[in-house]
Structures are given as structure tokens and as C-alpha cells.
Amino acid sequence: MAAVMPQLATPPAPSRLLLSGNEAVARAVWESGVRVAAAYPGTPATEIIESLARFPDLHTEWSVNEKVSMEVALGASMTGARAFCAMKHVGLNVASDCLMTMTITGAYGGLVIAVADDVGLSSSQNEQDSRFWGRFAHLPILEPADSQEAYEMTKYAFALSEQYETPVLLRLTTRICHVKALVSVGEREAHEPAGFIKNPQRWVMVPAHAKARIPGLFQREETLRGVSETSPLNVLEPGRDRRVGFVASGPAYMHVKEAFPDAPILKLGFSYPWPLEKMRALAAMCDKLLVVEETELLLETEIKAAGIACHGKDVLPRMGELSPQVLSPAVDRLLGKEPPPPAPAATPMKVFPRPPTLCASCPHMGIYYTLSQIKNIIVTGDIGCYTLGAGHPWNALDSTICMGATMGVALGIDKGRGEVDKNKRILAVIGDSTFMHMGMQGLLNITYNKGNITVLLLDNNTTGMTGGQATPASGRDIHGQEAPRVSLAKVVEALGVAVEHIRIVDPYELPVLFKTVREEIKHEGPSVIIAQRPCVLTDGFKPFRPYLVDEDKCTGCGNCLDVGCPAIHVTRRDKVIKPSGKEVELAFANIDNQACTGCGLCVQPCAPDAIQHVARHDIPIHIVKS
């Protein structure tokens, strides 16, 4: 259950709402009187700002990247306004430059940074433990364990931030962000900004000013250590079964509580600075101490350094999500017991995996189909739906690292390649939103350093992977209202690409696309091909009449399957021996016209012209096939 919050007397709850952790944070941000909230979309944090955008009386925005969102929040805090920004774990890497100096200036208006770790990599390129940022930047961390706590700790975070003039990190994980539960909520309190006060010693971080403030930073950390030591957010539950005591925070606490309801647990809600004396008290009352952390061994190391014997990652996994089922056998091993055999469960026979795919009619398929047909190329990729181009059937991407990395990596390959790669052509693929997030600098670097690279800028007019958020090039703001629309072609030109090598193509028109790519990869120097088509999940997408396969005409060549559209399926496989004696595999295909939106990508490679529009009167007959 949610712990009692200090300092803030929550008024009697007027209502209970069913909220995800993200929605609970958003509600609390709004209630706390925040005036500015900014973020760049990123799983699992996206819905925080999406929910906030529906509340009145505050400015919410999609910033172009996480660093900018943090700077916006800091600026608002400088005026005395309460401010908030949210990001996924890798977003904080981007924003860390701001963070590491912002900790020296401190906050004026309450300033809270929510950072959501994608534990288990459901939709990320890596796994990270954001608690390290608290220690690194000497900032307090609050870690809720459920939606109610997410709501309450967010409200407390603003009070804490203002009391100690410190930014506060609110550390979330997927099992907070995406778990829905009932939350008691309150009403919005107004917080009128006190006003900006000119104070260069505080806000102008030249060496002399920063040096003068750093001792205060350490002093603040020490004060917060004391606050943490007595904070009711750090609860020592004595328990009855003293064989193993646990230290846990966030969802890990919930797993411990469910698996070992009678054990002593130190539940950390105020997890940095950590309450060392409470840890000592726990260690003194139990035979063994187990530190349960998602995901790194941060506390374990510190507890050991303090001379307290404990266990942790010696019995628990180093990566991925924990659960009661992961904990139980680990504790058994710690107690020298054989874990009991698991209860009989239905082991499924082989089930085919169902990985994420590009949508039917996704314009990216035109790009990857084209790239898969071109030999002797190296293609660097980036973060977004279009990362799926690395998979079957295209196998068209050769690298994916982090937001915007495609440009730098491509230039590095260009400059670093030796004789063996000299005849290869280098392409860099990037989406429109990623380009504006962190790709523009990479392109500037390519033009400035005379890279011989063709950039494919996939402009689907949205941030697709996170659910279709607006971008500066979509002409809409976070509320769906009209916003200035930046021209990607003009940006590219301004970044130094020659006008004649900025080509705009329709990714549905395969012959033109193919010809354009062939022309531009022959050009010695930077070129950018902008492929424009709206994402099929956005309002801008208009479906056409669906197609089906005339099975009498289908020769089983399988060309249409190379497009990679999930609406196309194989109905029959066969083998034939050609007159040359060569054995050829045939795959006869048809199209699910429920899923097909008539983009026509598969029509173009179909040799026997077997893919045809569904006649209107055929549609209902074909649908009701059961």
C-alpha cells in the first residue's frame, strides 16, 4: 500500500480514478500547479505528457528532444514556476549535459524530472538503471511502487524540490508506467511564479560561479541524506520471519512483498541519498540481507562498502524484470534449500514467434524493398519503426545504435573504410522525428566533413513508434492545433546539401524511388532523398481500395512477399524443376483485404500482373468467409 507522504497533507480525496502510473504522475503534476511540462515521446514514458496535454491551465509541449525539454523546464523554474519534464531512460542520456549543470544551479520553482526505465527492453535499444543519475548528479530520487504512490510522490517531489531548491528525479519503470490501478486524487492548487530574479552567480555557470556553488551542492546532498534517513517514504517493515531481510524499491518491493509477506523489508521510496542507518537496522534484525534491485547492483555495492554483509546479484539476475517467481528460488538458494519443483504447467508445443512488423501499407516498406534489391551497399539505421527494416524479409539495415547515430556512423564508415570496402555505397536511413531530435547535427557533420553518403530521410509526418505524436514538420502541436510547419527540404538545404541532390520521392512509387536511389548513390558527396508519405496510423493517411490476388494468374514467384507487407500471406508452396534443371521454390500468395489499404506496393513487383483491385461488390463476400 502507498506510504504516508510527509509535508503535504493531501486533502480528502474527492474521487478515485483508474490510472496508469503515467496518468497518475500527469494528474499529480497538474494538481501541483505546474505551468510548464515538456517531453519527447519515448516508451514507457510517452503517456505522461500525452495525458497532461488534456489538462487546462498549463503549457505542455513535445520538445524536439529530451535535452531541450529539460532546458525548457529549467527555464520555467528560473521564473519561480513549477516545471516538469519526462523521458525514457535513454532520453536522460541525451539530457544529461543539462542535468549535470542544472544540479549546480538548483531549482527555483519546483522542478521534477520523471525518468522511466524500460526494464526488460520491451521497446528500447538497451537497458539502463537511471538511479545512477541521482548519485552522479547528487540529486534526490523518489521511486514509487504503484500508481497511488506515483501520484503522491510526484506531489511530494515538487514540495521537496522547492524546500531544498533542488531538481528531483522521479524514477519509474515499465511496471509503474503501464500498470493501471485505482488512485485517489485531489484538485489543482495554483502556484503563481514568484518572478525571475537576476542572479548571474546562480544562473550563469562560468567556472568561477560554478566553483562557488559546488560546496553548496554537497551540503544539499548531506542535508537530503538526513531527510532520507527519517523520511516516511523509507519504511522498515519488521516482519516475523527474520531469516532473510530485503531492501527493495519500486515494483521490486511489490514482488518481495507478495513472495515474502512475513519478511522484514526496507522499502525505499526516497532512494537517493539512501538511508544507511535504516539499512544497518535492518541488517541487525535478520540473519541474511538480500538487496533486490532492478536492474543494477547500485545499493548492493554501497551497502557492502559500508561494511554491511549482504547478498544481491550473486543470487538474482543481472538484467531483466524481477517477479515473485524469480525471487522465490533465489531466496531458497540463499537459505541452502533446493527450490521446489514448479507446479505442473501446460508447456505449449512450438509456437511461432510474433515479432513486431511494419503495418500494411507502411511507406517504409517501399524504402526497404528498394534497398533489399540493391547490392554492394552499407546502410546505417536509426531508432523508430523503421528499425524493423533490419528484419525479415528486407535485412536492409547494418547498424542501429541510438537517436541520430545513423549520420555519424555512416560518416565514420565512409572515412574509415579501406580497400576492401571502397566500392561500396553508404546510405544512412533516418525518420523525420529522429532527424529533428538528433539527426540534423549529424547531417551538418557529413556536409562539413565532405562525406560521401546518401541519406534517406523517411518523412511519415509523425513520431510513429510511440503512437503517432506531432512533430515540428507535421504542422500540428501536442493539442492537435495548427503549428508552424518546418520544411525538411529547406532544413536539409540549410545544413549544406546541394539543392540538386535533395530529392523528394513518394516511397509508394517504386520505379522512381529505385532510380533516384541509384542516381544519388553514384554521386560523390552528400545527398538526401526525402521519402514523403504519411504514417498509416495518422489522420493524414487515406486508404485506397484493397487488392486481392487473381489465383489463376499467380505463378508463385513470391516477388510480392519481398515487399514484406503483413497483409500478404502464402496460400500454398510448391517446387518446380526449370528446363535448366534448377529447382525453384514457389509460394502462391493472397492478400487479406481486411488489412490491405491499397497502397499498391506489392502490385509493382508482381510479374504476372496477378494483383488486382477488389471489385466493390466482392468486398463483403470475401470478408464473410467463415
Next chain:
Amino acid sequence: MKSQAIIAGIGGQGVLFTARVFTEMARLKNLRVSGSQTFGMSQRGGSVMTHMKIGEFDSPLVGEGDADLLFALDCMEAHRNLPYLRSQQNGSGALCVVNAPDQTAFPDPRVAGLLDEMGVIVHACDAAAVALRMNHPMVTNLVLLGFGASREHFPFTYDEVREAIEALSGPAQLAVNLAALEQGRALCSNSGSPLSVIAS
């Protein structure tokens, strides 16, 4: 009441909305509830599943061998999530409600046999075909809900499902949603034995 359920399907089938209905039903009964979802890349036609825990639980995750109910909008996803189902050794048999286009949800006799041994009761119907016939393929999940809720051992009654749908549906969708529930219930009236499919 304490109940653990896995809701499974493919991105776009309405797994998240179905989970929303379960949480709403729990809310209306004043029960503690948590519904834990994994999404992100899964919306691109990938496997999607929700862990539902209703009653006094702490961890939001359902363990393997712990689920009282597997509610699957797709046969293959039902198959994939079978390890979550509880065996009757841990109480009465668990329930598996599944949208199945073919004659049986688990055509492999070894799987059917194992489920039988575990005391798992399987209720399958071709909810997708019913929804298509209604010209609203999007309501497959609600047809299956109406079907499941009219069977024994489902954690909620049909009326509780209907009340939740009424609370959650916009005015434009309400009629269709309720009709879908009703169609699902109608499938149920000519009920068969465990492991059988209600022909649509």
C-alpha cells in the same frame, strides 16, 4: 474475491480495451485491481498481453501456473500463454476463453489432453466471425467477453460486464458494443462440453 488473469492477443485486437473492461468491472465492485501491460513495439502486430490481478495482491505480475483465467483473442496467443494457467492441483480448474476460428482451440491432442489433465476448462468460439458478420470486426473482443461472461467460473457476471461496457463506451459505440456482448451470450446458450467449440 482474488483472481488472476492473462489477457492475450495481437496488437490492434483490443487487448488493452479488454483489460480496461476488467479493471472497470473490478472498480465497480470496489475491488483492488491492477492491470499491467507491455506495449510499445507490440502495437505493430506483435504479441500483446496484460497481467490482471483482482483483489489483494501486491506484485502486478501473474506468475506461471498462477492464472485463474486466460482470455485470448487469438488462438496462437492462447497457446503461447498456456504456461500461465493454474493446474487443478492448486485449487479448482482454471478457465481458458479463446477466440478460435477452427473446430477446436488447441488442435494438437497432446495439448488438449494436458489441459484436460490440469482440469482447465476451455471455452472457444469464433468471435471474430460473429463480429465480422455484424460488420464490426473491431468488437471481436466484446463478443468473446459476452461469451465468456455467460459461462461458469468466469470471474464476473454478464451483467457486470455490461455495466462496465456502459460506463466505458462513448455514445457512438455503445449500441454496437452492447450488441456484440449480446451476440457473444447468444453463442453460449447452445453450450457444449469442455474442449468443444461453439459453432457460430
